[in-house]
Structures are given as structure tokens and as C-alpha cells.
Amino acid sequence: MVSGMNAPASRKGAATRDQILDAAETAVLAKGFAGTSIDELIAAVGITKSGFFYHFKDKGALAKALLERYIAREDALFDDLFSRADELNEDPLHGFLVGLKMLSELLADLPTGHPGCLIAAYCYQDRLFDREVRALNTRATLGWRRRFRDRLDRIAARYPLRADVDLDDVADMLLVVADGGIILSKAVGETSLLPRQILLYRDYLRHLFQA
Amino acid sequence: MVSGMNAPASRKGAATRDQILDAAETAVLAKGFAGTSIDELIAAVGITKSGFFYHFKDKGALAKALLERYIAREDALFDDLFSRADELNEDPLHGFLVGLKMLSELLADLPTGHPGCLIAAYCYQDRLFDREVRALNTRATLGWRRRFRDRLDRIAARYPLRADVDLDDVADMLLVVADGGIILSKAVGETSLLPRQILLYRDYLRHLFQA
DNA sequence: GAAAAAACTGTACCTACGGTACAGCTTCGG
DNA sequence: CCGAAGCTGTACCGTAGGTACAGTTTTTTC
Secondary structure (H helix, E strand, O other): OOOOOOOOOOHHHHHHHHHHHHHHHHHHHOOOOOHHHHHHHHHHHHOOOHHHHHHHHHHHHHHHHHHHHHHHHHHHHHHHHHHHHHHHHHOHHHHHHHHHHHHHHHHHHHOOOOOHHHHHHOOOOHHHOOHHHHHHHHHHHHHHHHHHHHHHHHHOOOOOOOOOOOOOHHHHHHHHHHHHHHHHHHHHHEEOOOOHHHHHHHHHHHHOOOO | OOOOOOOOOOOOHHHHHHHHHHHHHOOOOOOOOOOHHHHHHHHHHOOOOOHHHHHHHOOOHHHHHHHHHHHHHHHHHHHHHHHHHHHHHHOHHHHHHHHHHHHHHHHHOOOOOOOOOHHHHHHHOOOOOHHHHHHHHHHHHHHHHHHHHHHHHHOOOOOOOOOOOOOOHHHHHHHHHHHHHHHHHHHHOOHHHHHHHHHHHHHHHHHHHOO
């Protein structure tokens, strides 16, 4: 049960493993993957180097586990957010607009700003990772495109599209605005930049589907 | 003349220095800053370690020089692009729209896709750099905000804004879409994604200022 | 409560990289 | 032909990633 799926919570090792991943995620988003040393992670968690290598066979296994956990959490967040928005609203357009509003508020409530997107971090360091990890990145992104594209299709079935745009591109644009917003938020040091950009995307959607 | 401003082209050292920066930029965008070794740079350029340290007192000086050159080049590109668009067009809105079209086409013509934005790469590794470098990043980004904000103000003087949006946010959104577009382009491996996202931003601008 | 599996620790060692120090050589413009 | 610019060569240090593996403690299971 060293590598592979998340161990059942009953096992103690899973807690340590998660602590390592927590420390690693923070560090990788602040210093990059190569800039994150195993020594600092074990110091943060309070284990030895041997303990680290018990959980991850090498640094590459850490990279993969980190990304897998991140993707699973983001998926769960989107599931939760937009299913709640759907419950509040019958109409697919209004449901999406409500979901985006909730997303923006959720991001605005992060006191120190968004910590960063692991997908983006990995993209800017992709030569450090093997094919498997890069494929994971691609697959997750395409999955999110499909997720939002499906919602846009449901909206387009009821509302006319007021511009000649590809709905895949419009779906991508949410992730584009989110990832770009995180970067600009970090660059200028304004935590409110990201949630405001999400609202701009929301406004564009209204424009696209409504009078 | 070791550090500081770009040396005059007549000096041979400037050519070597630029070669180091070329190799470094490619490597940093692919593997991150910490993942880029000085050894690989000197191997790529064909000099010795001593030669490297003749040009840069340490790796931090390389980071700073790299970012300075990148910012100067991007500034020059924006100057060139939008001044050409302005010459073709009297109207500020149409001028901006033409400039965005040209930007999109320029990005579409890159055969292997956009190599990446150094600002974004540095944001995701900012703990590796000193205050000076981080301040440079912030200043450049704010400069670009101001640049586009000024154009938007000139547009808003002639065209009514069709939504309750902050023009600083709209200005930021171009960089947001560009940086986010680069990331998604890399993530899904579609070089055409970024130029298409620029066109979506262009479409949003039309929506915002026209009927 | 004992056996077995899980979750570690400790020690030793290797290579690569960032960095420092400094002496010497070569090339080129004035 | 001199002096500065632009390097090379050598030697050395500390830290980090990684390997190997034997031993120990903790937890789970029967």
C-alpha cells in the first residue's frame, strides 16, 4: 500500500502521507518542484528521509501523487459547487451564472488569496515530469473542458448564441480566466483580482446568451 | 560592464551573455528556475563555468537579467503591435480590435506554440527570488495594466460601456487571457488555443462597447 | 495478547549542482 | 603593443537527491 490509490483512513500511514503532500503542495506552488527539497518536507512533517521514501519511491512518485490529489479535490469542488447551483435553479444559464457567482465569492473569501493552481505550476515545469504525469495534466484539463462544455450545450439548447464562437473555447475560457487570474493576482498582489475576473467571465457569458 | 544595462553590441561579451540568456529562458520555461542548472547552460553555449560567472555574479543575477530582458522585449512588442494598429485606424476601438487581431495572428503563427510567459513562471516560483526581482514583476504587470487601461479610457470616451465593469479589470483581462491561454495551450497541447482565446477577449470587448 | 504487517528510524555512501577563489591565457580595439 | 575584456583551468566546499538495507517501533488483525 505504498503507492497507488489513497489508503483507507483507518491506516495511520495515510495521515503522514497527507501531511507530506500538504507540505509539498505549499512548497511547490511557492518555489517550484525542483526548488522544493525533500529535506524541507521531512523537517516540516517531522519524519526522517527513510520515512519519506517509505511513502514515495522517489520524487517523481511525490509529483504524481500531488497532482492526483489536486485533480481529485478540484473535481470534487466543481461537483459540489455547480450541483448546489443547479439545485437552486432550474434554468441551465441561471444555474451556471449562480455557480460562477458562488465560485467568485468562494475565491474572494480566501484571506491570503488563491495559493495557486498545480496544473499551471506543472505546465511551467513539465520537462521535470514523466509522460504519465503530463498525460494526467492533459486528461484533467480536457475533463474540465468537457464538464463546462456540457453545461454550455444545455444552455445553448434554450438560448440563442449571440456571437460566432466555439463553445469549446468558451468552456476553456473559464479555466483560462481562472489560471490567468491567479497569476495576475500573484503578480500585482491583489487577492481580489481573481474573483473579479471570474465575474467578468460571467458577464461575458450573459452577453453571449442574453439580449 | 559585467552586470547592469545591456552592453553595446560591439562588445563580444554581449553576444555570449545573450546566448546564455537564450538558453536560460528556454530552460526556465520548460523546467523551472531551480530545475535549470548552470552546467546545462554552459554546455549549451559552449563556455566554462568560469565564463558564466564572469557574466553573472550568481544565479540570482541571471534571474534578474532574464526577467529584465523579457519585460523589455514584451514592451517593445506591444509598442510595435499597437502603434501599427493605430496607424491603420483612427478610431480607438477599431484600433484596439485590429491590434488584438494582429496579436492573435502573431501567436497563431508560432509553429511550436508560445514558449511561455516568464512573468507567470516567476509567479509560480517567487520564493526563489529576492524582493528586487519580485518588484520588477509587479511593476511590469502594473505597467501593462496602465497601457491597456489608457486605450480603454480613450475608447470609453467615444463609446458607451454596455455593462457595469471596472476598466482596470477589463485591461487586466487581456493579460489574464494571455497567461491563462498559454497554460491551457500547454496543458492540452493545442497551439491554436491561445490565439482563439485572444479572439474571445476581442469579442467580449466588442460586446462591451458596441450594440 | 501474540503474530504479522505497517510505519517508520539510522547509517552509510554516491553523484550532481551551486558557489567560491584565483591564477593564467587569449583576443581585440585603440 | 598595451591594457582591458572575455574568457579557461583547477581545486575545493556544502547541500540535495537518491540508493541500500538492516533494525525498531507502532498498529492492525486474528
